[in-house]
Amino acid sequence: MATQHSRSAARFMMAPSVVLLLIWMLVPLGLTLWFSFMDYRPQRGTFDCCVGFENYARFVTSSSFQDAVITTLIMVGGILAITVIGGIFLALLLDQPFWGQGVARILVIAPFFVMPTVSALVWKNLIMNPDNGLLAYLWRFFGADPVVWLTDYALFSIVVIVSWMWLPFATLILLTSIQSLDSERLEAAEMDGAGAVARFWYMILPHLARAITIVILIETIFLLAIFAEIFVTTGGAFGTQNLTYLIYQRVIESQNIGLGSAGGIIAVILANIVAIFLMRIVGKNLDA
Amino acid sequence: MGRITLNKVTKRFGDVEVIPPLDLEIEDGEFVVFVGPSGCGKSTLLRLIAGLEDVSSGRIDIDGSDATSVPPAKRGLAMVFQSYALYPHMSVRKNIAFPMKMAGVPQDEQARRIEGAAKALNLTDYLDRRPGQLSGGQRQRVAIGRAIVREPAAFLFDEPLSNLDAALRVGMRLEISELHKRLATTMVYVTHDQVEAMTMADKIVVLRAGNIEQVGSPLELYRTPRNLFVAGFIGSPRMNLIEGPEAARHEAHTIGVRPEHIAVSGTEGTWKGRIGVSEHLGSDTFFHVHDTGLAETLTVRAGGEVDLHHGDTVYLTPEADKIHRFDRKGLRIA
Numbered sequence: 001m002a003t004q005h006s007r008s009a010a011r012f013m014m015a016p017s018v019v020l021l022l023i024w025m026l027v028p029l030g031l032t033l034w035f036s037f038m039d040y041r042p043q044r045g046t047f048d049c050c051v052g053f054e055n056y057a058r059f060v061t062s063s064s065f066q067d068a069v070i071t072t073l074i075m076v077g078g079i080l081a082i083t084v085i086g087g088i089f090l091a092l093l094l095d096q097p098f099w100g101q102g103v104a105r106i107l108v109i110a111p112f113f114v115m116p117t118v119s120a121l122v123w124k125n126l127i128m129n130p131d132n133g134l135l136a137y138l139w140r141f142f143g144a145d146p147v148v149w150l151t152d153y154a155l156f157s158i159v160v161i162v163s164w165m166w167l168p169f170a171t172l173i174l175l176t177s178i179q180s181l182d183s184e185r186l187e188a189a190e191m192d193g194a195g196a197v198a199r200f201w202y203m204i205l206p207h208l209a210r211a212i213t214i215v216i217l218i219e220t221i222f223l224l225a226i227f228a229e230i231f232v233t234t235g236g237a238f239g240t241q242n243l244t245y246l247i248y249q250r251v252i253e254s255q256n257i258g259l260g261s262a263g264g265i266i267a268v269i270l271a272n273i274v275a276i277f278l279m280r281i282v283g284k285n286l287d288a
Numbered sequence: 289m290g291r292i293t294l295n296k297v298t299k300r301f302g303d304v305e306v307i308p309p310l311d312l313e314i315e316d317g318e319f320v321v322f323v324g325p326s327g328c329g330k331s332t333l334l335r336l337i338a339g340l341e342d343v344s345s346g347r348i349d350i351d352g353s354d355a356t357s358v359p360p361a362k363r364g365l366a367m368v369f370q371s372y373a374l375y376p377h378m379s380v381r382k383n384i385a386f387p388m389k390m391a392g393v394p395q396d397e398q399a400r401r402i403e404g405a406a407k408a409l410n411l412t413d414y415l416d417r418r419p420g421q422l423s424g425g426q427r428q429r430v431a432i433g434r435a436i437v438r439e440p441a442a443f444l445f446d447e448p449l450s451n452l453d454a455a456l457r458v459g460m461r462l463e464i465s466e467l468h469k470r471l472a473t474t475m476v477y478v479t480h481d482q483v484e485a486m487t488m489a490d491k492i493v494v495l496r497a498g499n500i501e502q503v504g505s506p507l508e509l510y511r512t513p514r515n516l517f518v519a520g521f522i523g524s525p526r527m528n529l530i531e532g533p534e535a536a537r538h539e540a541h542t543i544g545v546r547p548e549h550i551a552v553s554g555t556e557g558t559w560k561g562r563i564g565v566s567e568h569l570g571s572d573t574f575f576h577v578h579d580t581g582l583a584e585t586l587t588v589r590a591g592g593e594v595d596l597h598h599g600d601t602v603y604l605t606p607e608a609d610k611i612h613r614f615d616r617k618g619l620r621i622a
């Protein structure tokens with residue numbers, strides 16, 4: 001798109017899809033925004049316009065909001081830490097030549113294709129179940145009392161379940177990045193006296209910086225909206241209620257659409273703040 | 289010190305023997321050039337010396353002690369790669385400092401050596417830039433600077449000039465030669481370009497398919513190529529090779545005459561032919577002569593301003609004592 005002419009032509013061609021996307025996006029957003037300023041409780045037949053910022057005030061000041069924000073932060077942070085660190089480790093491992101490398105790579109990617117609901121059910125019923133889950137057998141084998149994972153360590157368990165699903169994604173992106181590292185550069189570092197650890201620290205990690213930011217950016221956007229895993233496993237109990245789940249709970253369980261919509265708008269604003277923040281980091285990284 | 293001795297060194301990748309048993313002596317302070325066509329194992333040989341590849345068998349001595357299983361960093365050699373292999377996320381200063389940082393050289397000593405190298409290589413103004421902001425020639429100099437500050441026993445260069453344009457290449461060639469004169473450190477230099485080999489080397493090692501075809505000074509190889517391969521590889525334009533009755537007349541299977549050892553005349557001479565393409569370089573003119581009955585084409589050198597043209601009949605006279613004779617196996621007949 002070099003010339004003035006081709007640029008305006010491109011804009012003209014893109015217009016229909018941009019308009020369609022805008023409508024697609026703006027209509028629900030507008031509706032949510034509208035509802036958030038109303039006292040809208042369908043079961044009681046209340047549909048009163050314009051209560052101002054009352055819904056927002058109620059949503060933000062409720063104690064569950066603060067808890068949900070903290071839970072969300074711990075959840076996103078924990079999963080990011082596990083997937084990025086684990087992803088780097090796995091990517092380094094998969095980059096080594098070994099027998100059955102191709103199969104191993106496919107197996108590592110496999111969890112990413114499992115639907116969140118299914119994987120959460122598998123973890124809940126086959127692995128973490130305190131009566132006949134895999135871990136329960138393991139614990140009993142060593143003579144210990146099985147842990148009731150989804151009750152006693154509920155948040156940790158959900159972090160583990162979701163990390164399991166996102167680890168392949170991080171691994172895949174980091175692996176491609178590692179593979180794009182010029183081997184002569186590593187050899188030069190080796191000749192310059194850098195041992196394995198120094199090579200990782202001074203060569204591989206800086207090379208991965210960009211891929212890591214991209215992984216964090218993309219994962220954060222999705223992880224802020226974790227829902228199915230919580231719904232299927234704990235139903236938001238035992239301190240696993242994140243922002244998304246709180247909104248769902250307000251709308252469906254309390255049947256308060258106004259309050260839920262206000263929560264939704266707050267979530268959109270928070271997600272955008274995070275996204276802008278991350279975009280700037282990535283942007284800086286991409287410039288360098 | 290930088291004396292390197294290869295003793296029956298071989299290298300196999302799987303079943304493929306890239307380097308058959310090979311002996312080589314590199315003296316301290318020597319500028320040795322490995323030259324040969326692409327894929328003949330020059331890089332592999334250099335990487336064996338560097339320690340980046342393990343030898344399949346044989347022994348490598350550096351300064352008299354066995355270095356065969358010494359890791360690359362401990363061999364005291366510095367390498368300049370074809371791709372330069374600079375660290376793109378570090379400034380030029382940090383690039384040059386990296387080997388010293390790894391070796392734990394004190395800060396002030398590091399600064400002193402960086403300054404020295406930067407001055408010698410005209411990099412002083414670029415020390416705080418990233419490699420991505422430098423031109424090809426400057427990157428090359430950074431790579432050399434990174435090698436110099438280690439004060440290695442020997443430098444290893446793998447086709448360091450092949451990514452530069454022709455003018456820059458000539459300049460860098462001179463700079464590396466001057467560097468060698470100044471430091472008097474052993475340098476092992478790999479190239480596929482025989483001009484680089486001829487102009488820079490104290491000693492040239494001609495390789496073909498991992499075999500050493502001949503070792504000698506540039507003029508030795510030029511005057512007395514040991515076989516047809518070396519005869520054809522060293523010298524530009526290539527030596528003319530003639531088989532058949534004319535060779536038999538000299539009691540050889542093949543004879544070779546360099547273009548610069550054939551006199552060109554419009555009136556009389558030993559061989560007669562017709563001029564095809566002529567290349568005017570100003571100082572010299574190269575004629576491609578056809579229809580001699582000796583070979584498809586003979587290349588001959590004439591003065592810069594001879595009055596001969598496409599289609600003209602010419603007479604060629606080889607200098608009798610500059611005719612190289614080779615037997616049926618392609619070996620030189622003394």
Ligand SMILES: Nc1ncnc2c1ncn2[C@@H]1O[C@H](COP(=O)(O)OP(=O)(O)O)[C@@H](O)[C@H]1O
Nearest residue numbers: 301304306324325326327328329330331332333
């Ligand atoms: N890592 C490797 N694995 C298998 N074959 C290799 C490897 N490195 C080089 N070779 C082979 O060894 C031969 C010599 O390669 P190289 O030393 O790079 O040649 P040159 O530098 O003279 O062009 C080539 O035929 C190449 O295919």
Ligand SMILES: [Mg+2]
Nearest residue numbers: 330331332447
């Ligand atoms: Mg090579």
